[in-house]
Amino acid sequence: MDDNGAHIGADGGPGTDGVILLIGCGMREYREYLLAGAAAAHPVWLFTGEEPDWQAPYLTGHTVVDVTDRAAVLAAARELAAHVPVRGTLSWDETLIVTTAHVAEALGLPGAGVDGVEGCRDKFRSRRVLTEAGVAQPxxxxxxxxxxxxxxxxxxxxxxxxxxxxxxxxxxxxxxxxxxxxxxxxxxxxxxxxxxxxxxxxxxxxxxYLEGPEISIDAAVVDGEYHPLFVARKQVGLFPYFEEIGHHVAADDPLRTDETLLGMVRAAHRAIGYRHGITHTEVKLTARGPVIVEINGRLGGDLIPRLGQLATGIDPARAAVRAALGLRPDFTDTEHRTVGIRFGYPPEDCEVRSVLPPTEAEGLLAAEAIAEPGTELRLPPNGYLARHSYVIVTGADPAETDARLDAAAALVRLDATPLAVPVPA
The missing domain is CATH 3.30.1490.20 (ATP-grasp fold, A domain)
Incomplete structure (x- = not known):
């Protein structure tokens, strides 16, 4: 620990390259691969609400601060910058991207801009701005x-x-x-x-309501220039709710280079004024053409960036770091696969006793339990993201990948006790 309460890693400090300031981190199951990739690209300093645990090996240093308190985060960032060279800011937590934009602005670093991030975070503002700009909207x-x-x-x-x-x-x-x-x-x-x-x-x-399949595009934005990384095809379930139960990414997806789609998404980013960073844009492919559902000022969730990395070889964490530094990422594919994920949901509200994912299945790349024993899983509207597991597979094409996802997901063994559903007020 230095004399300002910041904790410095075992390597003794950030050196002349300075650090990327990461604000918040998220759950290990969903975000460890990003932290590992970011740390491999540049020294990382984490602002966190509690002492790091599994994150520690990847960090050059950290500061414990209430990341939900914007004033406290800004004060801590200024204090850090007074003693450690901060080269960029980064967050992949939806609730912290506006604070991260304020920090970048306060420290004079590359960033999306507060207006740019608010154009993502505030869905009402986004709708107004994009509609006024003539971008296709519901x-x-x-x-x-x-x-x-x-x-x-x-x-x-x-x-x-x-x-x-x-x-x-x-x-x-x-x-x-x-x-x-x-x-x-x-x-x-x-x-x-x-x-x-x-x-x-x-x-x-x-x-x-927009009829048609839904996709998402993760992209890097550098000095206002939009660079798509990969496209994911979304599967939703639990009607009439819209739980995201799976995705797949194909390196050869023609939408990665579709000029109608990309022209619309570029126009949307110009309209909201997004400058530097990563975005995750959700789009419906309707009979009247692509229509934006929303723009998120961060990397996608649900391990979508991991699917993109497995399918194309493009490292999403490295791309995010370079965008945060104001540098253009490398967009060269080194893999050419189709990869998909399927999340396991219980048939009813339950308390988990155990989850046993498969160790073998056709095309299986990963299978993990994400609900500990004793976890209560409640389906919408009593709860959300009631997932007990996921499986990731690869196949020759989307159809084979979906079939393999069905087969692998069927091998997950959930042992659980049903819960009483609370009566709505």
């Missing part, structure tokens, strides 16, 4: 009450999507097929917003 309205939601839905036309203003991972997103379902959908979205960041709590967006 019809939408922001509402504060169930009555306003009902009026908006009638004007937009059924079915509609009702979702929180500032959540991620499809949490609180509900399909309302008719007027009788709007009040319940609004309540679900409004309640889900209460666990998110304070500026985006309460109310909901009511949006036109």
């Amino acid at each position: 019809r939408f309205a922001y509402v504060d009450t169930a009555e306003e939601a009902l009026t908006a839905a009638a004007e937009i036309g059924y079915p509609v999507i009702v979702k929180p203003r500032g959540m991620g991972a499809s949490i609180g997103v509900v399909l309302a097929a008719d007027a009788g379902e709007v009040a319940g959908a609004f309540r679900t979205a409004d309640e889900a917003s209460q666990i998110g960041a304070v500026p985006y709590r309460s109310g909901a967006l009511v949006e036109e």
